[in-house]
Amino acid sequence: MTTIIAADAPLVQYALRLADNALVLGHRLSEWCGHAPMLEEDIALANIALDLIGQARPLYAYAAELEGEGRNEDKLAYLRDASQYRNVLLVEQPNGDFAVTIVRQFLYAAFMAPFWRLLAGSRDATFAAIAAKAEKEAAYHLRHSAEWLIRLGDGTPESHARAQAALDELWMYTGELFEADAIERGLIERGVALDPQTLRPEWDETVDRVLGEATLKRPPDGWMQTGGRTGRHSEHLGFILADMQFLQRAYPGATW
Amino acid sequence: MVDPEVPVLTIEDLGVLRGVGVAEDGAVEVAITPTYSGCPAMNVIALEVELALERAGIAKGRVRTVLSPAWTTDWMSDEGRRKLKEYGIAPPAPKATRRALFGLEAIACPRCGSEDTEKITEFGSTACKALWRCRSCREPFDHFKCI
Numbered sequence: 001m002t003t004i005i006a007a008d009a010p011l012v013q014y015a016l017r018l019a020d021n022a023l024v025l026g027h028r029l030s031e032w033c034g035h036a037p038m039l040e041e042d043i044a045l046a047n048i049a050l051d052l053i054g055q056a057r058p059l060y061a062y063a064a065e066l067e068g069e070g071r072n073e074d075k076l077a078y079l080r081d082a083s084q085y086r087n088v089l090l091v092e093q094p095n096g097d098f099a100v101t102i103v104r105q106f107l108y109a110a111f112m113a114p115f116w117r118l119l120a121g122s123r124d125a126t127f128a129a130i131a132a133k134a135e136k137e138a139a140y141h142l143r144h145s146a147e148w149l150i151r152l153g154d155g156t157p158e159s160h161a162r163a164q165a166a167l168d169e170l171w172m173y174t175g176e177l178f179e180a181d182a183i184e185r186g187l188i189e190r191g192v193a194l195d196p197q198t199l200r201p202e203w204d205e206t207v208d209r210v211l212g213e214a215t216l217k218r219p220p221d222g223w224m225q226t227g228g229r230t231g232r233h234s235e236h237l238g239f240i241l242a243d244m245q246f247l248q249r250a251y252p253g254a255t256w
Numbered sequence: 257m258v259d260p261e262v263p264v265l266t267i268e269d270l271g272v273l274r275g276v277g278v279a280e281d282g283a284v285e286v287a288i289t290p291t292y293s294g295c296p297a298m299n300v301i302a303l304e305v306e307l308a309l310e311r312a313g314i315a316k317g318r319v320r321t322v323l324s325p326a327w328t329t330d331w332m333s334d335e336g337r338r339k340l341k342e343y344g345i346a347p348p349a350p351k352a353t354r355r356a357l358f359g360l361e362a363i364a365c366p367r368c369g370s371e372d373t374e375k376i377t378e379f380g381s382t383a384c385k386a387l388w389r390c391r392s393c394r395e396p397f398d399h400f401k402c403i
């Protein structure tokens with residue numbers, strides 16, 4: 001069904017992986033709209049969701065352009081099934097309590113802030129331009145989630161316990177952030193994509209510093225879940241898509 | 257043409273307007289760039305530019321979105337900063353440094369000028385603004401974030 005022009009296939013995949021991460025996490029955060037623990041936080045999470053969906057849009061547009069099959073950003077977002085999504089498993093995990101949402105956000109932002117900063121030097125002009133913009137936003141997202149994590153971890157016994165439980169639960173999804181497969185290897189060699197392993201020291205440093213301040217314990221690196229980037233997802237993604245894609249599936253091409 | 261969210265600024269003041277030119281096919285092309293990736297005002301701005309072209313009697317016109325170089329608050333004109341302050345929004349620092357990005361530099365109250373101010377929340381009424389409060393005159397105010 002999705003035939004992709006062979007020459008550009010890795011680039012299309014790379015754009016889709018980045019776009020799907022941003023869109024799925026953005027959708028997750030949007031679920032908090034009207035439900036966050038306080039008004040300021042409601043607005044903050046909605047703002048971050050908007051930034052993420054905004055990052056996804058030019059990436060989808062670029063993927064569609066490279067693919068050259070007449071699809072556009074909307075078709076890529078609304079008309080692909082779960083097995084065609086390429087996001088990491090971390091971003092599709094349910095919101096849980098507020099601690100789970102903050103920990104998920106922190107683990108992702110701690111990776112993406114340096115990721116975008118370095119991708120701004122990509123040999124691919126479009127990735128570089130998108131990254132230059134996303135970098136500033138990611139820096140805000142990282143600071144926001146780190147401040148909350150410190151507040152929760154170093155807060156009451158209840159908030160500490162919940163933050164630690166969230167960390168223990170989500171840790172197994174962090175390994176996938178640092179994977180690079182054959183699709184990406186070629187792009188890394190061409191200076192288009194980033195080798196995620198180069199981000200490891202900075203991610204470790206950020207995580208250790210913030211967890212230290214939050215008086216939380218870094219979980220050991222045990223079994224790591226993986227598969228999202230090649231389309232093997234948890235059951236959660238299907239529910240997200242059912243919610244997000246309903247309108248376009250029921251009324252194809254609907255606009256307002 | 258004014259910004260739909262900060263109506264005292266034109267898109268030129270804001271630095272969103274990157275240029276107007278005639279494309280190879282003879283169409284009048286207006287280049288705009290987004291402030292924040294997800295800024296919902298961009299669609300409205302693009303639509304209004306198209307309407308303005310039509311009102312001006314230009315049969316063949318279109319809007320082109322450019323991503324590079326990325327917009328930062330440095331693209332905002334001095335005139336834009338002055339208008340913002342008069343409107344009651346603390347303008348972004350003149351240089352988008354990392355300290356300014358994280359609000360580590362003093363933000364002056366747009367009402368009384370006091371630098372004895374504090375941040376209430378990083379994410380304000382729109383993607384581009386944070387909510388601050390002045391300890392001197394007690395007024396809350398929007399700060400156009402520095403990116």
Ligand SMILES: [Zn+2]
Nearest residue numbers: 365368390393
């Ligand atoms: Zn004041």
